[in-house]
Amino acid sequence: MPPPQRPTRLTGQDHGHAIRAEGLTKRFGDKKALAGVDLEASAGTVLGVLGPNGAGKTTTVRILSTLLRPDSGRAWMAGRDVLKDPEGVRENLGLSGQYAAVDEKLTGRENLYLVARLYGMRRSTARRRAAELLARFRLEDAADKPSGTFSGGMRRRLDLAGALVARPAVVVLDEPTTGLDPRGRADTWVSIQELVAAGTTVLLTTQYLEEADQLADSIVVIDQGKVIARGSAAQLKARVGGERLTLTVGNSQAYTRTYEVLDALGPHRPELDTRTGRFTVATERGAQTLEHALSCLRLAGIAVQEVELAPPTLDDAFLALTGQPATGPQGPPEEHEYPPAGSPPDASAETPAEQTVQLLATGRRP
Numbered sequence: 001m002p003p004p005q006r007p008t009r010l011t012g013q014d015h016g017h018a019i020r021a022e023g024l025t026k027r028f029g030d031k032k033a034l035a036g037v038d039l040e041a042s043a044g045t046v047l048g049v050l051g052p053n054g055a056g057k058t059t060t061v062r063i064l065s066t067l068l069r070p071d072s073g074r075a076w077m078a079g080r081d082v083l084k085d086p087e088g089v090r091e092n093l094g095l096s097g098q099y100a101a102v103d104e105k106l107t108g109r110e111n112l113y114l115v116a117r118l119y120g121m122r123r124s125t126a127r128r129r130a131a132e133l134l135a136r137f138r139l140e141d142a143a144d145k146p147s148g149t150f151s152g153g154m155r156r157r158l159d160l161a162g163a164l165v166a167r168p169a170v171v172v173l174d175e176p177t178t179g180l181d182p183r184g185r186a187d188t189w190v191s192i193q194e195l196v197a198a199g200t201t202v203l204l205t206t207q208y209l210e211e212a213d214q215l216a217d218s219i220v221v222i223d224q225g226k227v228i229a230r231g232s233a234a235q236l237k238a239r240v241g242g243e244r245l246t247l248t249v250g251n252s253q254a255y256t257r258t259y260e261v262l263d264a265l266g267p268h269r270p271e272l273d274t275r276t277g278r279f280t281v282a283t284e285r286g287a288q289t290l291e292h293a294l295s296c297l298r299l300a301g302i303a304v305q306e307v308e309l310a311p312p313t314l315d316d317a318f319l320a321l322t323g324q325p326a327t328g329p330q331g332p333p334e335e336h337e338y339p340p341a342g343s344p345p346d347a348s349a350e351t352p353a354e355q356t357v358q359l360l361a362t363g364r365r366p
């Protein structure tokens with residue numbers, strides 16, 4: 001794939017970062033959605049914004065994409081000031097929403113063609129670009145069917161393709177895999193990795209620790225509008241630990257001894273849920289640690305009932321980083337994404353699709 005058309009232009013104020021935000025705050029009535037968010041990403045890297053539902057991810061994304069004004073704070077995208085030069089930002093930005101902004105009546109090809117035309121491409125160029133992206137996102141077979149008939153994973157890929165039509169320097173993806181099955185998630189990951197390999201800077205929000213770990217060079221963990229941890233994926237993983245070993249022992253008389261055995265496995269403290277009798281401990285070496293734990297417990301004469309090894313969840317990460325579970329409600333995304341917030345330029349665009357079209361239309365150079 002060719003590199004982004006417009007190289008990232010960096011100014012002094014963004015400190016050489018393709019994405020940079022300083023002290024972003026935003027209130028909705030009584031609700032403080034953002035309480036001073038700072039983040040940055042170097043050109044050509046992936047920044048993961050990880051947090052539970054309601055943490056402030058979409059609000060951050062909307063501010064960085066010029067769809068919402070912050071109450072205070074500043075931000076730069078691809079060297080352009082989000083508040084002073086929103087048009088400049090939009091010209092360099094690809095946005096893919098939490099809810100795929102795809103017109104269901106149009107075919108996949110027509111959706112992409114429309115976006116290309118909105119960016120001011122000639123008909124022939126728009127047709128070519130649509131065909132290229134359909135091939136790249138493995139959508140060729142379904143390209144001429146109405147996108148309303150697409151699976152969730154296909155819609156996300158189409159939405160992602162739409163964000164790339166104009167070869168933006170910076171791409172913002174708001175929970176690109178939420179609600180997808182494992183196959184759809186894996187497909188989307190591959191697409192994002194290809195994008196990054198081509199030199200694009202990506203900001204990706206997610207509720208999945210594993211996803212941030214797979215895709216992001218640096219990660220910002222947010223909760224209740226505040227950054228609670230930041231670092232490289234490796235640094236964060238070192239703090240959170242690897243796969244979780246979970247096991248139950250039948251006899252509560254054996255709890256103390258079991259705790260000691262698990263505690264001796266490595267640097268991470270085991271946790272015991274006394275209600276369920278379930279022990280959990282982060283491991284450094286997954287299956288090897290599991291085998292070692294089982295043989296130690298056998299030697300100690302402790303009968304293990306159930307045992308499981310699983311990648312750390314967002315909850316595990318919050319526990320490890322803050323000592324507390326995530327505060328946001330878990331589960332499917334809330335319904336008020338992209339509300340008509342009454343602040344320009346989104347006042348008239350009530351659906352994600354309209355907002356995207358408006359964003360594209362206003363982002364286009366006359």
Ligand SMILES: Nc1ncnc2c1ncn2[C@@H]1O[C@H](COP(=O)(O)OP(=O)(O)O)[C@@H](O)[C@H]1O
Pocket residue numbers: 028029031032033051052053054055056057058059060334336337339341
């Ligand atoms: N337009 C809005 N009106 C009122 N509250 C909002 C609005 N948008 C977001 N919020 C609130 O702000 C907080 C952050 O929301 P959001 O940025 O959507 O979080 P996330 O994307 O991480 O789930 C939540 O408590 C949410 O309820």
Ligand SMILES: [Mg+2]
Pocket residue numbers: 057058059098174175333337
């Ligand atoms: Mg959101």
